[in-house]
Amino acid sequence: MRISHELIERAEAPEALYLVGIPNGGVPLARQIARNLAEIADLEVPVGVLDTTLYRDDLVSSGARPKLRRTEMPSAVDGHVVVLVDDVASTGRTIRAAMDALMDFGRPSAVQVVALVDRGHRELPIKIDYVGKNIATGRTDLVKLRVSGETDAETMEMVLLRGEGGTSA
Amino acid sequence: MMGRGLLGIEDLDRDDIELILDTAQHMKEVGEREVKKVPTLRGRTIINLFFESSTRTRTSFEIAGKRLSADVVNFSPSSSSLSKSESILDTAKTLDAMDPDAVVVRHQVAGVPKRIADVLDAPVINAGDGAHEHPTQALLDLMTVVENKGRVDGLTVTIVGDIAHSRVARSNVYAFTKMGAEVRVAGPPTMMPVEVESLGVKAFTSLREALDGADVVMALRIQRERLSGSMLPSVREYNATFGIDRAKMRFAKDDAIVMHPGPVNRGVELSHDLTDDRPSVILDQVRNGVAMRMAVLYLLAGRKRSRNEEAS
Incomplete structure (x- = not known):
């Protein structure tokens, strides 16, 4: 909700906003932000879904290929301020892939990033514009967000598992 | 795997x-x-x-x-x-x-x-x-059926033509039976492989029986060189017996689709109008x-x- 308010306050042209959720965690968040914007400012903001798998830089030469997820961009992004929505931001590689993917759908007037959690460990020069919560983590920690339901992100639970696995986002 | x-x-x-x-x-x-x-x-x-x-x-x-x-x-x-x-x-x-x-x-x-x-x-x-x-052909055929029918499981799929010499038929028999469809094959006896039913399909020499209640009708391409040999008396006879047209499609389900791996010998495996229009989904396949x-x-x-x- 706070992020939704910030989006409205900082947007020069709120009507040009276009939310794009990055699967899986970013999609219910993007939908929730869209509902919040409708409530706060009576704004109808388009919501897209953009899978970054085909744009990843770590498709190794051996081993199983990651399963693809759906991409749905309801309208052209040209001239819109596209807000990429991810649940947990870390290395910045997913955001980089999402930006490349986005450019194949047109020429947004600007691109911004929302992350509910920023856990640090950036490996690319990417700035998160709107952060829900910064969490200090170790590289091998695993941050899990439990979001209730595919479309309703109203209730969320955050779990930090110390040293349980690799980076999740 | x-x-x-x-x-x-x-x-x-x-x-x-x-x-x-x-x-x-x-x-x-x-x-x-x-x-x-x-x-x-x-x-x-x-x-x-x-x-x-x-x-x-x-x-x-x-x-x-x-x-x-x-x-x-x-x-x-x-x-x-x-x-x-x-x-x-x-x-x-x-x-x-x-x-x-x-x-x-x-x-x-x-x-x-x-x-x-x-x-x-x-x-x-x-x-x-x-x-x-011809595995990618069978996979794209499965995909086309899923798109048009929403599922493969439980459907009846009839493959018509030169079953014995067709890699498309063989791959599709494997593909559709593995995904839970009932597969039937139909064609002239000279074009039916021996013991075809060991692949888990039902074989027919009567097209009418093979089409009865079918959800998907798949016509195979007849190689012209086989038509001139001993396999078949003539193109015309093949078309009369096993060529698919709207009249024969009445034996299949009302919403049955027609498929063909291409290129179609028009007027042999499929009538002209079926080649171009619904219920054929040939361009979806491509x-x-x-x-x-x-x-x-x-x-x-x-x-x-x-x-x-x-x-x-």
Whole structure:
């Protein structure tokens, strides 16, 4: 909700906003932000879904290929301020892939990033514009967000598992 | 299992097929974008090794590879200079030394893709070998049926034509039975393989019985050279008995679809109007072919044997 308010306050042209959720965690968040914007400012903001798998830089030469997820961009992004929505931001590689993917759908007037959690460990020069919560983590920690339901992100639970696995986002 | 290469549907299990179908559905979305290209296979090389000419299948693989940003090289040796199997393997090894990430093979003799796969590091994708298999065709046919019918499980699929000499029929028999459809085959007795029912299908020599209650009618291409021989009295007789037209489609379900792997001999396997219009879905099949081949290349290209073994 706070992020939704910030989006409205900082947007020069709120009507040009276009939310794009990055699967899986970013999609219910993007939908929730869209509902919040409708409530706060009576704004109808388009919501897209953009899978970054085909744009990843770590498709190794051996081993199983990651399963693809759906991409749905309801309208052209040209001239819109596209807000990429991810649940947990870390290395910045997913955001980089999402930006490349986005450019194949047109020429947004600007691109911004929302992350509910920023856990640090950036490996690319990417700035998160709107952060829900910064969490200090170790590289091998695993941050899990439990979001209730595919479309309703109203209730969320955050779990930090110390040293349980690799980076999740 | 779909470990290294795709030689036939016979080697796949239901989970493999479902993963490929799911991947192809997402690839289809890429083909519907204004920019129909993703960087996934950038820097990878795919060789189309077609000993038997096939412009359609080769073009489909070529477009699929290019939409994934791979470099696609077409290599079509004339079969006259390559009549011995040794020289085929030599050709394959030569190409392998150029370090491709996948090799797509078509050959008029059954089993050649397998023999090539045995000596290559790169994964081999069978694009049709003799009367053996044509796995990407069967996969794109499955995809087309799922799109049109919402499912495969429980459907009745009737394959009509030269069952004995058709790799499309064989791959589709495996594909549709593995996915839970009831498969029937129909054709003249001379074109029916012996013990075909051991593959889990029902064989018919009466088209009317084979079509009764069918959800999907798949006509196979009749090779013209077979029509002049002892297999069939005449094109006209084949068309009268096994050619699909709107009148014969009345035996099938009202919402049955008609498929054909192409190119259609108009007026032989299918009537003119059925070739062009619903309920035939022939152009859906072609469209899905590109998405399906993108899916197969995505899942396989670059997964080399040597590196795999090192990793495991």
